[in-house]
Every structure is written in C-alpha cells, then in structure tokens.
Amino acid sequence: MLSCFKATELMEMKExxxxxxxxxxxxxxxxxxxxxxxxxxxxxxxxDELLRRNFKTAPVVADTDELETGxxxxxx
Amino acid sequence: xxxxxxxxxxxxKAYTKDLFSYAITKVHQKEIAEDLxxxxxxxxxxxxxxxxxxxxxxxxxxxxLKHKIAxxxxxxxxxxxxxxxDFIDTFxxxxxxxxxxxxxxxxxxxxxxxxxxxxxxSLMECFKKLPVKWSSAVQMKYLEEHDADGICSQLEITKSNxxxxxxxxxxxxxxxxxxxxxxx
Numbered sequence: 158m159l160s161c162f163k164a165t166e167l168m169e170m171k172e173x174x175x176x177x178x179x180x181x182x183x184x185x186x187x188x189x190x191x192x193x194x195x196x197x198x199x200x201x202x203x204x205d206e207l208l209r210r211n212f213k214t215a216p217v218v219a220d221t222d223e224l225e226t227g228x229x230x231x232x233x
Numbered sequence: 234x235x236x237x238x239x240x241x242x243x244x245x246k247a248y249t250k251d252l253f254s255y256a257i258t259k260v261h262q263k264e265i266a267e268d269l270x271x272x273x274x275x276x277x278x279x280x281x282x283x284x285x286x287x288x289x290x291x292x293x294x295x296x297x298l299k300h301k302i303a304x305x306x307x308x309x310x311x312x313x314x315x316x317x318x319d320f321i322d323t324f325x326x327x328x329x330x331x332x333x334x335x336x337x338x339x340x341x342x343x344x345x346x347x348x349x350x351x352x353x354x355s356l357m358e359c360f361k362k363l364p365v366k367w368s369s370a371v372q373m374k375y376l377e378e379h380d381a382d383g384i385c386s387q388l389e390i391t392k393s394n395x396x397x398x399x400x401x402x403x404x405x406x407x408x409x410x411x412x413x414x415x416x417x
Contacts, residue, residue, distance in 0.1 A: 160325070160328060160329030160330060161325060161329060161330045161331045162321060162324075162325045162329035162330075163329065165400065165403075165404070166396075166397070166400045169396045169399050169400040169403065170393075170396050170400075172396070172399075173381045173392065173395070173396050174392070192336075193331040193336035193337050194331075194337075196337035196338060196339055196340065197337040197407065199340070199343055200337060200340060200343075200407050200410075201403050201407065202343075203340075203343045203346060203347060204356065204403060204406055204407065204410075205375075206347060207347065207352075207353050207356050208356070208360070208371065208374075208375045209375050210353070211353060211356070211357055211375075212261065212372065212375040212376045213375075221249050221250045221253045224249055224253060224267050224270065224271070225245055225246065225249040225250075227271070228245050228249065228270070228271050228274050229242050229245050229246070231271070231274075231275070232238045232241050232242055232245070232274075232278065233238065233242075
C-alpha cells in the first residue's frame with residue numbers, strides 16, 4: 158500500500174515519465190481509497206492549469222524609453 | 234580595444250525594445266528583465282571587437298540575452314535551500330499519511346475556481362512565498378513549455394530531483410491556497 162506522500166509524488170512523476178504498470182495500479186488503488194489524495198489529484202490539476210495560464214500571459218510591455226536612456230548613459 | 238560608443242548606442246536604440254519584450258516573457262519581472270537587457274548590452278560592448286559582423290547583429294544580441302536568462306535561472310536556483318525532510322513532516326505523519334489537519338479538503342467546483350480571477354491571484358501570492366529554488370523550477374516548468382530534460386540541464390539537476398521539487402512546491406501551494414481561500 159502506497160503512502161499518501163508517495164502517491165502524491167507519483168502523481169507529479171507521471172507528468173514527466175511513464176510510471177509503469179505496477180506503479181500505475183498502486184496509484185489507482187490508493188486514490189480510490191483515499192479521499193485526501195482524491196482531492197489532491199483534482200487540486201494539483203487545477204493548480205497546473207492556473208500556473209500555465211498565469212505564466213502564459215506576458216506582463217504588459219512597459220515603455221522601454223527610460224530603460225534605453227539608462228543604458229545609453231552607461232556608454233557616454 | 235577600441236570600440237566606437239556610437240556603434241553600441243545605435244544598437245541600444247534599435248534593439249532595447251525587442252530584447253526587453255523577449256526577456257519579460259521569460260522572467261516575468263520588469264526589474265529583472267531590465268537588468269538582463271542592460272547586461273546584454275554591456276557584454277555586447279565588451280565583445281564587440283570579436284563579433285564585428287560575424288552574424289546578424291540581432292541574432293547575436295539575442296544569443297547573448299538567452300545566455301543571460303539561463304545564467305539567471307541557474308544562479309537563482311543555486312541559492313541554497315535543501316529539500317528538507319522536516320518539510321515532509323509538516324504535512325505527513327510517521328507513516329507518511331496525511332496529518333488530519335493537512336488532509337486536502339473538498340474544494341467544490343474546480344471549474345468555477347479556474348475562472349475566478351481572485352482565486353488565481355491568491356495562487357500567485359502563494360507562489361511568491363515559495364523558496365527561491367522551488368519557484369525557479371516551477372516557473373521554468375510553466376513558462377518555457379520545454380521538456381523536463383531541457384529544464385534539468387539548464388538548472389543542472391537530475392530529473393528525479395526536478396519532480397521532487399515540483400511535488401514539494403505543489404504541496405506548499407495547495408496548502409497555502411486552502412488557508413487563504415477556504416480559511417480553516
């Protein structure tokens with residue numbers, strides 16, 4: 158039986174490498190029985206999606222005139 | 234080494250905006266993007282003699298900037314902070330099961346939360362509280378959209394180290410959100 162720590166770690170690992178049959182089944186069994194990890198699973202997906210959205214929208218490009226003047230002054 | 238300052242100044246005038254626009258999408262913080270662009274021109278100034286027309290000038294400046302961005306993430310990542318086992322002990326008991334007070338609760342409708350700007354803002358506030366080493370790994374994962382291999386080689390870590398860090402960061406973020414948003 159997997160621990161909750163290990164189960165949540167496997168959920169993350171799964172994003173990066175194939176888990177293999179045994180680990181996949183262990184994770185499935187654990188998640189079926191553990192409500193905490195079931196909630197975690199939904200929440201980690203939500204967090205993934207929100208972070209992806211947040212980092213995708215680049216901050217508004219500010220006026221770069223001041224930066225330009227600042228850099229030029231270093232060369233004068 | 235004789236460098237004509239007016240040469241470099243004309244480059245600054247021509248490319249500051251492009252370089253900055255690129256840098257801001259990669260680091261997401263205005264001050265840091267500005268520093269990186271400035272450093273790019275300082276390096277370009279020093280290397281100008283060697284460069285002199287070997288490639289397209291814009292390509293050359295961008296390649297310097299990309300190196301600066303990679304260096305920035307690497308140095309940020311290297312600023313210490315071990316992934317301590319005591320951190321695990323905060324959330325899990327001796328058998329590595331959730332401690333009752335940290336066991337994830339039902340958050341209700343995830344789709345509603347997904348489109349709630351205030352919830353998203355809470356998440357970013359939680360993100361800012363992460364240890365620097367973790368936040369740089371997380372940021373790279375979602376920013377760059379490149380694979381784990383690329384991130385690991387840039388940060389000079391192993392793959393297993395990478396998802397362990399993401400895992401711990403997620404635990405922290407999740408808990409921070411639950412405290413902020415659902416107030417125990």
